[in-house]
Amino acid sequence: MEHNTLEVRGLTVCFQTAKGAVRPVDDVSLKIPQGSIVGVVGESGCGKSMTARAVMGLVRSPGKITGGSVTLDGRELTSLPEKERRKLRGAEISMIFQEPMSSLNPVMKVGRQVAEAVRLHTGCSRAEARAKTLAIFREVEIPEPEARYDCYPHELSGGLRQRVLIAMAAVCRPKLLIADEPTTALDVTVEAQILKLLERLRDAGVSVLLISHDLGVIARVCDYVYVMYAGRIVEQAGTGVIFDRPQHPYTRGLFRSVASLREGAETLETIPGVVPNLLRLPAGCSFLMRCPSCPARCENEIPPLAETEPGHAVRCFLAGKEGAT
Amino acid sequence: MSEILLEARSLTKQFPAAGKKTVHAVSGVSLQIREGETLGLVGESGCGKSTLGRLMIRTLSPTSGEVLYRGQSITAMKDREFMPLRRELQLVFQDPYASLDPRMTVRDLIAEPLETWHICESRNAVTARVLELLRAVGLPEEFLRRYPQQFSGGQRQRIGIARAIAADPSFIVCDEPVSALDVSVQNQILNLLKELKASRRLTFLFISHDLSVVRYLSDRVCVMFLGRICEIGTTEEVYRNPRHPYTRFLLDAVPVPDPALRGKEIRLLKGDPPSPADPPSGCRFRTRCPFATQRCAAEEPELREIGAVRAACHHVEE
Numbered sequence: 001m002e003h004n005t006l007e008v009r010g011l012t013v014c015f016q017t018a019k020g021a022v023r024p025v026d027d028v029s030l031k032i033p034q035g036s037i038v039g040v041v042g043e044s045g046c047g048k049s050m051t052a053r054a055v056m057g058l059v060r061s062p063g064k065i066t067g068g069s070v071t072l073d074g075r076e077l078t079s080l081p082e083k084e085r086r087k088l089r090g091a092e093i094s095m096i097f098q099e100p101m102s103s104l105n106p107v108m109k110v111g112r113q114v115a116e117a118v119r120l121h122t123g124c125s126r127a128e129a130r131a132k133t134l135a136i137f138r139e140v141e142i143p144e145p146e147a148r149y150d151c152y153p154h155e156l157s158g159g160l161r162q163r164v165l166i167a168m169a170a171v172c173r174p175k176l177l178i179a180d181e182p183t184t185a186l187d188v189t190v191e192a193q194i195l196k197l198l199e200r201l202r203d204a205g206v207s208v209l210l211i212s213h214d215l216g217v218i219a220r221v222c223d224y225v226y227v228m229y230a231g232r233i234v235e236q237a238g239t240g241v242i243f244d245r246p247q248h249p250y251t252r253g254l255f256r257s258v259a260s261l262r263e264g265a266e267t268l269e270t271i272p273g274v275v276p277n278l279l280r281l282p283a284g285c286s287f288l289m290r291c292p293s294c295p296a297r298c299e300n301e302i303p304p305l306a307e308t309e310p311g312h313a314v315r316c317f318l319a320g321k322e323g324a325t
Numbered sequence: 326m327s328e329i330l331l332e333a334r335s336l337t338k339q340f341p342a343a344g345k346k347t348v349h350a351v352s353g354v355s356l357q358i359r360e361g362e363t364l365g366l367v368g369e370s371g372c373g374k375s376t377l378g379r380l381m382i383r384t385l386s387p388t389s390g391e392v393l394y395r396g397q398s399i400t401a402m403k404d405r406e407f408m409p410l411r412r413e414l415q416l417v418f419q420d421p422y423a424s425l426d427p428r429m430t431v432r433d434l435i436a437e438p439l440e441t442w443h444i445c446e447s448r449n450a451v452t453a454r455v456l457e458l459l460r461a462v463g464l465p466e467e468f469l470r471r472y473p474q475q476f477s478g479g480q481r482q483r484i485g486i487a488r489a490i491a492a493d494p495s496f497i498v499c500d501e502p503v504s505a506l507d508v509s510v511q512n513q514i515l516n517l518l519k520e521l522k523a524s525r526r527l528t529f530l531f532i533s534h535d536l537s538v539v540r541y542l543s544d545r546v547c548v549m550f551l552g553r554i555c556e557i558g559t560t561e562e563v564y565r566n567p568r569h570p571y572t573r574f575l576l577d578a579v580p581v582p583d584p585a586l587r588g589k590e591i592r593l594l595k596g597d598p599p600s601p602a603d604p605p606s607g608c609r610f611r612t613r614c615p616f617a618t619q620r621c622a623a624e625e626p627e628l629r630e631i632g633a634v635r636a637a638c639h640h641v642e643e
């Protein structure tokens with residue numbers, strides 16, 4: 001039977017702002033089967049990163065998890081005291097970000113940063129930590145690991161920095177790796193290497209949550225994809241299925257936008273309008289204002305995430321119906 | 326063929342680096358940009374794209390070499406002499422979040438270049454022109470009194486573009502103008518740039534690491550590696566038949582949004598780009614190039630005609 005490393009059910013994050021409450025993550029459910037790469041794709045502000053932060057237990061005040069559950073190998077995380085959570089981070093769940101520089105200490109040699117993380121989580125000796133660090137540097141293909149060990153972050157290229165972060169994230173063999181736009185700041189030739197690295201970690205049994213806005217990246221490495229819009233999951237399916245027959249008008253718009261650019265269309269496809277302000281979401285479907293085909297019903301009722309075929313669910317009243325665009 | 330608007334002649338820019346090293350950001354780059362054309366500039370981060378862009382509009386001065394604007398060297402000019410040309414040469418930044426002063430209203434942001442160059446007679450004329458610019462970049466009038474943080478990335482980038490075109494420049498460097506944006510929004514901006522290019526006869530240096538984005542807008546493309554040009558030619562030629570080994574790897578590595586192609590083994594380029602503070606001898610690509618020979622270490626390849634493009638490689642033929 002398939003074992004889910006991570007299960008998120010009905011996760012909701014709420015922010016009290018001066019102008020009212022917003023829910024950047026609204027009733028999000030997702031799961032990551034062990035040893036798979038699951039993608040979350042969507043526009044900026046759709047709540048991808050916030051979902052990741054909530055899973056990590058890193059939602060900062062005034063934000064709060066107001067509902068739902070997050071379980072890692074069956075263990076509930078949302079109710080864990082912060083001290084316990086901190087122990088988990090880096091050991092069982094690790095995270096890498098788009099901009100490696102922001103998660104590295106600029107005045108500490110990178111080798112030492114990784115080694116300290118190892119010591120923190122395993123309590124091993126300095127010498128052991130150094131050996132482990134060098135081993136993981138080799139594993140993530142950092143050339144000349146001994147020399148790089150003593151480099152400061154600014155002395156490394158973006159690709160090398162991201163490798164250092166991946167090394168730091170992977171060194172304790174976490175169950176779950178959350179990668180938030182890990183290659184967005186990198187060059188394609190380096191991106192290709194980093195994606196390969198993620199696949200290798202997956203093959204070694206690590207479950208990966210990959211957040212990306214890049215459908216090319218999603219297509220290349222993900223096994224399953226969730227599409228988020230304005231805080232909600234609007235579509236989910238296996239990668240092959242979602243690329244073959246996207247159902248939600250938003251997903252379709254997104255895929256068409258990418259395709260038209262690739263094909264060099266005279267005028268590029270776009271999704272008209274902008275992402276709605278979370279403070280002023282429509283009562284019904286949040287894609288309403290941009291949707292080319294919305295029946296009256298969509299204005300007052302939030303469409304449910306409903307299965308259209310096994311493993312494929314869509315949050316749209318027209319999904320699976322004839323004439324949906 | 327139209328007039329050459331801008332020309333780089335053996336442009337070199339070095340920056341001092343830690344440990345008495347020198348960063349070779351741009352090394353002996355020569356190229357020409359014709360009026361009305363869009364030249365795309367691609368290459369990996371740190372290869373010198375932004376430096377080259379800034380050298381072209383003299384927001385940075387070269388270590389050696391020169392830039393000619395309509396045949397006149399702007400490098401040699403005194404600041405005072407250059408002043409009137411400043412408004413001809415504009416820049417659109419990558420980061421629409423950081424590049425707009427959050428304390429200024431949209432009106433004031435777009436009015437700033439108009440006021441700097443005394444383009445309008447009166448305050449009312451300025452506002453009228455700002456409204457016109459808002460329309461040109463596809464923003465509604467009611468944005469006038471708002472502040473940038475109330476806008477999405479795409480909207481901010483439109484404001485950035487409005488600012489860049491406000492003074493009616495002839496040349497705009499777009500430095501990764503859409504890389505902070507989502508695809509659907511990115512496409513809106515690309516459509517806008519394409520439209521402005523046609524309607525205002527603008528000349529662009531379009532910098533992007535995204536090869537499909539560059540392909541869409543550019544008439545010609547220039548591929549850079551570690552401060553040098555590897556290949557330059559018409560967009561069609563370079564994409565259809567890349568000659569330089571680096572260009573080929575680059576085009577190969579782009580992740581294709583088609584899971585059916587997943588099984589296809591992509592040829593991975595070895596290693597990272599070398600440090601521009603310590604470039605390899607000879608061909609700067611040689612430490613990553615699978616075709617490198619001794620000659621590549623000893624001798625720097627010059628750009629030469631290969632078929633319909635120009636490429637700098639010892640071992641590539643027609």
Ligand SMILES: Nc1ncnc2c1ncn2[C@@H]1O[C@H](COP(=O)(O)OP(=O)(O)OP(=O)(O)O)[C@@H](O)[C@H]1O
Nearest residue numbers: 015017024043044045046047048049050051062278
């Ligand atoms: N401190 C805060 N107060 C209020 N709203 C916030 C706060 N932090 C984040 N948000 C909102 O939460 C929403 C989701 O943010 P999040 O960063 O998770 O989105 P994202 O999809 O990952 O975006 P990007 O791809 O740009 O990082 C956004 O609308 C954002 O404005």
Ligand code: SF4
Nearest residue numbers: 285291294298316317
């Ligand atoms: S529910 Fe209605 S508004 Fe929402 S995407 Fe479907 S058709 Fe469009």
Ligand code: SF4
Nearest residue numbers: 608611614621638639
């Ligand atoms: S000159 Fe040599 S090292 Fe450089 S690209 Fe050509 S074959 Fe490769």
Ligand SMILES: [Mg+2]
Nearest residue numbers: 044045048049
């Ligand atoms: Mg994000």
